[in-house]
Amino acid sequence: MDERPDQQLKQYLTARRAIERAEALANAPSDPVTLPSGExxxxxxxxxxxxxxxxxxxxxxxxxxxxxxxxxxxxxxxxALGIMLGWAIRGFRKDNAT
Structure with missing residues (x-):
């Protein structure tokens, strides 16, 4: 893998919060709006x-x-392959209890 999936997940969660803040700003009644950075x-x-x-x-x-x-x-x-192989091997064993 060329990128770390844990970093991708972290960025996903961070971006999700940023999107929520941006949605709140986009729905703000005033124009211009003040960004969290102060701009x-x-x-x-x-x-x-x-x-x-x-x-x-x-x-x-x-x-x-x-x-x-x-x-x-x-x-x-x-x-699944291991379970199937185990089932097949158990099926070919001879039972000694007769």
Whole structure:
């Protein structure tokens, strides 16, 4: 893997909070709005930034789910294979209790 999935998840959660704050600013009744950094901005700029953040968030979700799938699916397939092999081996054993 070229990136750390734990960092992607951390960035996802951080961006989620930032999106919530940007949504609150975009719905603010006054124009211009004061950003958390103290700068002034218009609601249109905030809405534009919000769109960009949502696009990045969607890409991050795809990467995080891709990492999860790349780890879980092979592990579950290997577990299923082991269970099937164990079942097949037990089926060929001779019972001594007659």
């Amino acid at each position: 002034m901005s218009t609601r249109a700029e905030v809405a534009s930034d919000l769109t960009l953040m949502r696009e990045r968030q969607a890409a991050r979700v795809i990467r995080v789910t891709g990492y999860a799938q790349s780890v879980l699916i092979p592990s579950l397939l290997l577990l």
